[in-house]
Amino acid sequence: MPASPRDAEFDATVLAALPQVVRFARSLAHDEALADDLVQETYLRAYRSWETFKTGHDARRWLFTICRNVFLRYREREARVVDTSGEDAELESLAASMEHGEATRNGLGDLLDRIAVGPAIRAALAALPEVYRTAAILVDVEGESYESAAEVLEVPVGTVRSRLFRARRLLQKSLYSHAVDAGVVRPPATPGQGVAP
Amino acid sequence: MTIAGIDPPPLIDCHAAASALYDFLDGRLADTAVSAVQGHIDTCRNCASHYDFARQVLTLIPAALPLPTVSEALRGRIVTALKAEGYSESA
Numbered sequence: 001m002p003a004s005p006r007d008a009e010f011d012a013t014v015l016a017a018l019p020q021v022v023r024f025a026r027s028l029a030h031d032e033a034l035a036d037d038l039v040q041e042t043y044l045r046a047y048r049s050w051e052t053f054k055t056g057h058d059a060r061r062w063l064f065t066i067c068r069n070v071f072l073r074y075r076e077r078e079a080r081v082v083d084t085s086g087e088d089a090e091l092e093s094l095a096a097s098m099e100h101g102e103a104t105r106n107g108l109g110d111l112l113d114r115i116a117v118g119p120a121i122r123a124a125l126a127a128l129p130e131v132y133r134t135a136a137i138l139v140d141v142e143g144e145s146y147e148s149a150a151e152v153l154e155v156p157v158g159t160v161r162s163r164l165f166r167a168r169r170l171l172q173k174s175l176y177s178h179a180v181d182a183g184v185v186r187p188p189a190t191p192g193q194g195v196a197p
Numbered sequence: 198m199t200i201a202g203i204d205p206p207p208l209i210d211c212h213a214a215a216s217a218l219y220d221f222l223d224g225r226l227a228d229t230a231v232s233a234v235q236g237h238i239d240t241c242r243n244c245a246s247h248y249d250f251a252r253q254v255l256t257l258i259p260a261a262l263p264l265p266t267v268s269e270a271l272r273g274r275i276v277t278a279l280k281a282e283g284y285s286e287s288a
Contacts, residue, residue: 101247109250
């Protein structure tokens with residue numbers, strides 16, 4: 001049976017974005033089985049509310065919004081307990097710069113050339129609290145603008161900016177820790193410990 | 198003082214440059230602020246090092262999470278669920 005025009009448009013607009021939705025769901029869920037459930041539920045909801053989607057709008061953004069809402073329902077408790085108070089974009093940038101200065105002094109300035117960056121970044125992103133991870137995935141992986149991410153997350157643009165900067169700072173710190181754990185440099189000696197010859 | 202009518206970029210310190218880091222890298226600063234930051238990192242090795250590091254990390258993030266290949270099993274599962282809602286698949 002040929003697809004109806006409605007379903008053909010759904011295919012071309014919504015099903016075509018399946019890989020992006022799977023990636024987004026996996027980044028939220030950290031669990032492939034749960035991510036698959038999120039994706040299926042996202043597509044069911046999208047199909048049921050397809051009439052509300054405005055032609056010409058960004059279907060991917062619409063799907064990310066639905067997917068995140070489905071995820072939050074699964075993880076309502078975690079979403080509520082993450083403390084995002086005190087977020088300040090400028091302070092996050094400043095702290096990131098100070099931490100880079102310290103890392104450079106500890107011999108980590110060129111760490112990106114000395115570690116397996118892909119796995120380190122994946123692990124660091126996975127370790128971020130959901131609110132920060134989602135901002136980073138939307139902007140730094142999916143290439144959404146701050147404004148689009150704000151729409152998906154249903155928060156002001158300034159909040160996206162703060163969360164994104166926090167995410168990047170935490171990511172940077174994770175990379176330094178990863179490099180130390182990988183033996184790229186020795187951690188700084190603590191007072192009272194002699195320096196090994 | 199201006200040379201040939203062009204104002205020099207305003208001077209900023211490391212603190213201000215650090216605070217502007219991600220707005221600069223994301224292209225969200227006004228032209229005047231961009232000039233000020235650029236003027237600073239052109240002359241400050243420490244800030245230039247961090248800007249360079251942060252820029253590299255931002256470049257590497259998308260490559261660390263490539264688009265997954267969607268399994269036929271998942272696609273089939275979704276299509277089956279959609280069909281229960283009345284969806285008909287394109288040939």
